[in-house]
Amino acid sequence: MNPIGNLNKIFESRIRLGVMSILMVNEEINFNDLKQMLEVTDGNLASHLNTLEENGFLKVHKGFIGRKTNTTYSITKAGEKAFKSHLAALEEMLKFMQ
């Protein structure tokens, strides 16, 4: 079996990897908190979030706090599965190399 067969191209970007890691352990999280934790700019984060959403890995909920928009993100079942197999592939690969 090819140990890197399960590595997912989408998670090769550090920011997307960060987003997925954060969403694995948090039920939902809003845009500003993500931005703060990953230390990225609005535009950069937004485009990575778009990619993840288009792939069906995350769910977007648009809401309001008062008049301010509050967009929160959570992981989908497919996202969880994809990320877990990506992690397993990484571990597999490390074992393979030893």
Added chain:
Amino acid sequence: MDQREHLQTLSDIKKMMERSSRFISLSGLSGVSAGITAIIGAVIAYSWMHDYYAQWDANGAFSLQAFNSLRLRLISLAGIVLVIALAGGMYFTWRRARKNGLSIWDATARKVVVNMAIPLATGGAFIAALLYNDNHLEPLVAPTCLVFYGLALVNTSKYTLSDVKYLGIAEIILGLLNMFLLRKGIYFWTLGFGVLHILYGIIMWWKYERTGTKD
């Protein structure tokens, strides 16, 4: 990508998961400062109580006025101690967060505050009712504080350093012991809010901050 890079990726993932789900800026020094504040408060309270009993003995009779004045002073003192301890704790935590370049008011900090506030507010209302009922329930105040505070810590430990859970369990045990030894509240308070906080703070500082590592 070589092996080192993959290891780096895995450790980045772990760090992101830790950082985003747990509030790690809580400083051990805030425990120490809260403990010292509590002990100073306890010494003042003890001397007031001592004077109260001396006065009782001198009069040879219970004085409702003296009792009510003591009660009011003790409640205000507890409030002042709480404010000073909180301010000290926030200062040291803020200092640590700044040193590590983390923001102090983020999603994890909000979780800590909310999860702490629910049992604490319940305990506060419960104690207010004990005092309000005026049925000589005062001896129950100290153990109730310890028990609810312990429960708040156990609840909060899910979102911050897991060591907080053990501090919480110790506080609960002290509170329950105090229930069997009523009217010794001042000693249990000194132990629970003073000594335990100082011990916990020193251990946390030793474990996480001494070396000056990033987390």
